[in-house]
Amino acid sequence: MIRGSCHCGAVTFELAESPKWLTECNCSICRRIGAIWAHGDVGKFKVTYSEDATLDYLCGDKTLVIKTCKTCGCTTHWENLETPRHQHMAVNCRMADPKDIAALRIRPFDGAEKWEYMDDE
Numbered sequence: 001m002i003r004g005s006c007h008c009g010a011v012t013f014e015l016a017e018s019p020k021w022l023t024e025c026n027c028s029i030c031r032r033i034g035a036i037w038a039h040g041d042v043g044k045f046k047v048t049y050s051e052d053a054t055l056d057y058l059c060g061d062k063t064l065v066i067k068t069c070k071t072c073g074c075t076t077h078w079e080n081l082e083t084p085r086h087q088h089m090a091v092n093c094r095m096a097d098p099k100d101i102a103a104l105r106i107r108p109f110d111g112a113e114k115w116e117y118m119d120d121e
Contacts, residue, residue: 002038004095006074011049011067013077013091015040022093022104027111029059029066033075036106037090045091047077 005012015038023037024030030037054067054076063082068075077091093101108118 002093002096002100004076004091004093004097006069006076006095007072008069008074010053010071011047011069011074011076013048013095014046015044015091016046017044018104020105021107022101023090023109023117024106025109025111027060029057030111033066033092034094035075035092036094036101037078038093039088039090042080042087042089045077045089047089047091049076 002015002018003013019038019040023039025035025037049067049069053070055070057066057068058064058081059066064078064080066075066078074095075092076095078089080088093104107121110116110118
């Protein structure tokens with residue numbers, strides 16, 4: 001299990017099972033956030049926060065909303081806005097304890113130009 005939270009604890013998440021890998025994207029927002037994403041179906045994640053705890057940011061083609069804690073400023077996750085809505089999401093594993101993700105492979109993703117992984121799977 002992987003657990004994480006923003007710095008102040010207002011936003012928390014849990015993954016019941018570890019993903020095959022984590023993704024480090026170089027798109028204009030991800031490189032600024034410094035996120036390492038665990039992607040998956042919504043049902044594999046438990047994200048908990050009060051309705052007014054996050055700031056929502058829509059960028060690019062507006063197909064996902066990036067969630068950032070209003071109190072401490074940590075970007076914790078993103079949610080899919082495409083139809084069918086809410087089937088896929090990602091959490092920022094930089095919010096997890098480093099020992100919980102140490103064994104996971106981090107795959108570089110070219111979200112800036114080619115929209116593909118930059119390594120061999």
